[in-house]
Amino acid sequence: MENINTGDTAFILICSALVMFMTPGLALFYGGMVRSKNVLGTIMHSFIMLGVAIIVWVLYGYSLAFGPDAFGGLVGNLDWIGLRGVGQAPSDYADTIPHIAFMIFQGMFAIITPALITGAFAERIKFSSFIVFTVAWITLVYSPIAHWVWGGGWIGELGALDFAGGTVVHVNSAVAALAAAIIIGKRKGFGKEAMHPHNLPMTILGAAILWFGWFGFNAGSALAAGGLSSVAFVVTHIASGTGALGWILAEKIKTGKPTTLGAASGAVAGLVAITPAAGFVGPISAIIIGLLAGIFCYLAVGLKFKLDYDDSLDVVAVHGVGGALGAMLTGIFASTLINADGANGLIYGNASLVVTQLIAVGATIAYSFIVSFIILKIIDAVMGLRVSEEEEINGLDLSLHSETGYALSGIGGGTLGHTAPEVALQPEPSYAMKPSPASDQH
Amino acid sequence: MKKIEAIIKPFKLDEVKNALSKVGVQGLTAYEVKGFGRQKGHTEVYRGAEYRVDFVPKVKIEIMVDDEVAPRVVDAIMESARTGKIGDGKIFIFPADDAIRIRTGERGTDAI
Numbered sequence: 001m002e003n004i005n006t007g008d009t010a011f012i013l014i015c016s017a018l019v020m021f022m023t024p025g026l027a028l029f030y031g032g033m034v035r036s037k038n039v040l041g042t043i044m045h046s047f048i049m050l051g052v053a054i055i056v057w058v059l060y061g062y063s064l065a066f067g068p069d070a071f072g073g074l075v076g077n078l079d080w081i082g083l084r085g086v087g088q089a090p091s092d093y094a095d096t097i098p099h100i101a102f103m104i105f106q107g108m109f110a111i112i113t114p115a116l117i118t119g120a121f122a123e124r125i126k127f128s129s130f131i132v133f134t135v136a137w138i139t140l141v142y143s144p145i146a147h148w149v150w151g152g153g154w155i156g157e158l159g160a161l162d163f164a165g166g167t168v169v170h171v172n173s174a175v176a177a178l179a180a181a182i183i184i185g186k187r188k189g190f191g192k193e194a195m196h197p198h199n200l201p202m203t204i205l206g207a208a209i210l211w212f213g214w215f216g217f218n219a220g221s222a223l224a225a226g227g228l229s230s231v232a233f234v235v236t237h238i239a240s241g242t243g244a245l246g247w248i249l250a251e252k253i254k255t256g257k258p259t260t261l262g263a264a265s266g267a268v269a270g271l272v273a274i275t276p277a278a279g280f281v282g283p284i285s286a287i288i289i290g291l292l293a294g295i296f297c298y299l300a301v302g303l304k305f306k307l308d309y310d311d312s313l314d315v316v317a318v319h320g321v322g323g324a325l326g327a328m329l330t331g332i333f334a335s336t337l338i339n340a341d342g343a344n345g346l347i348y349g350n351a352s353l354v355v356t357q358l359i360a361v362g363a364t365i366a367y368s369f370i371v372s373f374i375i376l377k378i379i380d381a382v383m384g385l386r387v388s389e390e391e392e393i394n395g396l397d398l399s400l401h402s403e404t405g406y407a408l409s410g411i412g413g414g415t416l417g418h419t420a421p422e423v424a425l426q427p428e429p430s431y432a433m434k435p436s437p438a439s440d441q442h
Numbered sequence: 443m444k445k446i447e448a449i450i451k452p453f454k455l456d457e458v459k460n461a462l463s464k465v466g467v468q469g470l471t472a473y474e475v476k477g478f479g480r481q482k483g484h485t486e487v488y489r490g491a492e493y494r495v496d497f498v499p500k501v502k503i504e505i506m507v508d509d510e511v512a513p514r515v516v517d518a519i520m521e522s523a524r525t526g527k528i529g530d531g532k533i534f535i536f537p538a539d540d541a542i543r544i545r546t547g548e549r550g551t552d553a554i
Contacts, residue, residue: 189453192456193453193456194456390527393453398486401482402485402486403488404486404489407477411497414486414493414494414495414496415493
């Protein structure tokens with residue numbers, strides 16, 4: 001216990017709180033982008049993860065991800081089930097903070113990762129099926145992949161670099177999002193009706209909260225307060241800023257106007273791309289990484305229309321493309337001058353890191369897509385993934401949660417209980433085409 | 443001239459607008475309204491307290507048309523707004539005295 005550093009411990013606990021705050025930030029980011037009839041349902045998808053994911057994590061998820069290796073680097077064993085043995089003494093993962101602090105920091109990652117996926121099936125998934133999917137996904141996809149990269153598994157052994165989760169969190173969730181968008185199908189009216197965001201100030205506030213929380217995500221991944229966390233903090237801010245710039249620059253060139261949704265999306269794209277690189281690259285590299293992320297992710301949002309799938313809130317374009325790009329750019333820009341425990345990238349004469357990064361991204365894409373696809377197919381067959389057409393038309397807020405997000409007019413505000421006189425339901429009226437009064441006159 | 447008012451389901455507005463464009467309607471006014479008819483309202487629940495909301499959201503559109511066009515316009519609305527379920531709405535037709543385009547002072551059918 002004498003190894004415990006109070007500064008490091010305080011830092012990691014605060015970073016855990018910052019990462020926690022990203023999930024409600026994501027709720028607002030997504031909530032503003034859907035139609036007003038689905039705002040609560042969409043916010044709920046992220047918000048409830050704070051409860052659902054942490055239970056899985058505490059009971060066995062943490063053990064699967066970070067517990068002692070079980071099958072040659074594929075998954076952790078169940079020694080730490082129910083957090084058995086995860087206490088106040090430090091662990092091998094971070095020798096200056098209590099093991100339980102490391103656990104909760106990682107737990108916040110396990111919360112936001114499934115929440116990221118929800119943008120793909122927004123406005124049409126059944127709440128019960130969504131909860132079942134999430135529990136299965138954390139168990140069978142997130143925990144093993146976290147083990148591969150961070151828990152002493154085979155990708156980490158290979159020497160792939162993923163500082164804060166570009167592959168584990170972003171590529172992983174985006175690939176699951178793609179599988180989900182394909183299986184659940186397009187929203188009713190997709191490509192025909194306007195489905196524009198209903199509250200952009202909410203989305204921008206959400207993006208700003210994500211940005212704020214991301215300092216905990218990336219700087220905290222140094223697992224100690226010091227030089228490395230400071231570098232990670234600085235490059236995180238730089239890449240987010242240049243991500244916003246890259247996106248609106250691309251927009252300006254392609255459509256003539258820089259948009260606020262573009263700036264918010266670009267900032268998130270920059271954050272995603274710097275995530276794997278944060279503790280391995282310097283400030284100038286961060287400028288380039290952010291700019292490229294903003295531009296590439298902007299170009300990628302058009303893919304869903306070309307390839308004809310409805311990834312409603314562009315999880316694939318922002319987190320998938322941004323995460324994969326960030327992982328590859330880490331292979332190019334990583335430097336041992338920043339982090340002696342890291343590796344040199346392509347521009348420092350080590351081309352092999354690019355190949356290693358490619359293997360890490362490729363394996364994550366393949367595993368996450370296949371297993372997510374199977375989980376979703378099974379849930380679809382057993383309990384159905386999608387709400388009924390009528391529920392979708394009326395919106396998830398009213399259909400699934402019996403609430404409305406906005407009560408801006410006093411008209412029809414409702415009466416408490418069932419005290420209002422019930423109007424007897426008349427038989428269905430006949431819609432036979434009668435001659436209209438207008439035509440009578442001719 | 444006729445003034446045609448229709449109360450429709452909100453998500454049908456785009457379809458109705460497109461159907462009206464096809465029969466030559468060049469402009470319409472739409473409002474978000476609330477009302478009750480034969481369609482039952484819904485229940486909302488806040489911290490366990492149930493609220494009956496009998497007034498359901500609808501969209502009301504208003505169109506001014508030439509007499510000869512009116513039957514086609516009515517048919518277009520009926521076909522495009524209909525789902526066959528209760529709550530599809532209603533169409534009301536009124537005789538109209540005159541119409542004026544404010545910019546030019548044109549009157550009657552020239553103004554619509």
